[in-house]
Amino acid sequence: MAAAKPVSRWRKRSLSRRLVVVAAVWSVLALAVAGFILVSLYRTASERAFDAQLEVYAKTILSEMLPDAASTDVPRAQQTQPAIQAPKGVIEPRFSLPLSGWYWTVRSGETGRVLFASESLVGDPLSVGDMAGEDTQSAFGVGPGGEEVRIRQEKVRFGNASYIIAVAARTAGFRADLAQFTRMASLTLAVIGAGLVGAVFLQVRVGLKPLVRLQASLAAVRRGDEDAIDEDLPVEIAPLAVELNALIHSNREIVERARTHVGNLAHGLKTPLSVISNEARAAQGPLADKVSEQAAIMSTQIQHHLERARMAAQRRVIGVSCDVEPVLSRLCRAMGKIYQGRGIELEQVVPAGLRFRGEQQDLEELSGNLIDNACKWAKGRVSVTLRPLTSSGVGRELFELVVEDDGPGLSEEERREAVKRGKRLDETVPGTGLGLSIVADLAALYGGRLDLDRSKMGGLKASLVLPAI
Structure with missing residues (x-):
């Protein structure tokens, strides 16, 4: 199914404007007819x-x-x-x-x-x-x-x-x-018409204020500041708030059940796989080696798909968000300590105020993989830059996390291979090969993307785009 095209701001319809325009047109026509009859x-x-x-x-x-x-x-x-x-x-x-x-x-x-x-x-x-x-x-x-x-x-x-x-x-x-009467009648009716349009404008603004309150309350739930929408609204729109709260509650229940099932599946598969791997390692021969190899592949695949299932459930939770700056600052401090022995200089430009539309644990995993990967390959410098995307052109707010290093970098073909599941470009560096592939997959699940390019520092430049609030 094709994605819905975003509606540009100038094409968005305004209920207030529509009501005022209809009232203004009707008033002008009615007063014009009345003026013609009077004259x-x-x-x-x-x-x-x-x-x-x-x-x-x-x-x-x-x-x-x-x-x-x-x-x-x-x-x-x-x-x-x-x-x-x-x-x-x-x-x-x-x-x-x-x-x-x-x-x-x-x-x-x-x-x-x-x-x-x-x-x-x-x-x-x-x-x-x-x-x-x-x-x-x-x-x-x-x-x-x-x-x-x-x-x-x-x-x-x-x-x-x-x-x-x-x-x-x-x-x-x-x-x-007759001309004087026509002028006076026109002026009088024009003043009356302007007064009517002004009264309608005020009536619309006052009458639609509950909708503004509903929007603000829903935005607070989406940001995670509130757990439910305020239902203290006029009788005409209070049922809408009640239904929205019921939808939010149902969504959270579905996510909780999905989490439980994912956990049960992980627990049910990991134990038998561990037994198979232990038995294969204890035995000798080609069959044992093959079983051990395939068990490791199955474990990697299970880890990958369970992670994708968990994230797919997480991104559909309404009202989950977190501040980006504290998470990145904490990760940068931790990576600086971990790679202190190699003399890695970690530079960061992380302004406060941006919020990620998702769980903090997911942001830590996404950004942590990128920063850790940069520190592994860097010669001495790693740069972490966070900036909002004000002209996204997709009808919603986004932010971009750019992680660069001065390491050897990757060729264009290697950058394409790096995001493939389980693909490791250098076996001498420890890891499962799931880091960048998980980041790319989970960013896509959140409606974002991961782009790899050549950095001006000489190494790899990883650009992670995620939804913001």
Whole structure:
């Protein structure tokens, strides 16, 4: 099965960001629709108020043009043809000012000829539309000065005659009021929208705090600082903490059972093998030598595979970790004393603060094998360097332990052979041949690796990469 590809940081999804973005988009859309409706209602109300004012002027013009007809109780359609006269009263002073923006006309309903017009038109025509059989009509048009006007037309009938009274007014003030209302409404809704988004952001941050606590508690368990996750959480996520604790407990039980089985297997095999080896050594002949040889190979194989099984179980334990610096410092002091007679100078650059995601015993075995191997082959200097890997590119924290010596080193082919199980490049140096192979295998089980290369000091450079916290 192919390994899952690591997700880069910029592609990681954020639940907080998703909630805030959804709320922001919804708020913007809802407030935009509300703003559009508010402006439309204000425009409609303003037009009605404008038309109502124009209607008053039209009725005033009608009352002055037909004073006798306007005062009778007989319906206009049943009245005889009255005598009309030019409106003489002061309807609105602006109707008398040239091109003031307020205009009126009276036209014949049959011929369309202009009978009377306001002085403000100064002889220019007032462009009006066809009423298309309607008695009243309100619309926007163009005035004498090329400016936009609101025109209201009303058709009145007296007997066989009909007249069309048109009153128009400049819309500059109307448009200015509408624009101001639109700006104020937009500003108000924008402030409300920003407040809503801010409130949602705070709500999300406060609402997701228990998840942050759960993450911190789980991280503490993974580091080994706590034995179990804190279950004092809201009712919605408390069952998740309970299930995680049950999973951790079950994992630990499985590991303990695996340890017991590994120990029992080692004990059950080592005793018969020891008996066979002793009997073979006591006997003489080719058969005894062959049995002794194969028993030694079996013992080596059992040791190797039992060690791998133990480590495979160990690396799956949740909440196991240890500080790296104390372990390496202790090993360096011990190796310095062991190889003091050869005058080995052991240099170390081991910063504090790094933690190994695994058991201390395993770190001691992994690093101890490398340091011991370097001291065996070194002429006089061994260097131990520890550093974090900040740009691992694998989505998790790692650290690197580099052990170098000034010994004879290994060729490229010898470096490949050195990590093979039971392979010894020099029989004069004591050992089983399992050191580097076990380090390579166990590092792989932890998700790390062992790399061998040529050191600048002249000998071998062993780079061990392991998971960190």
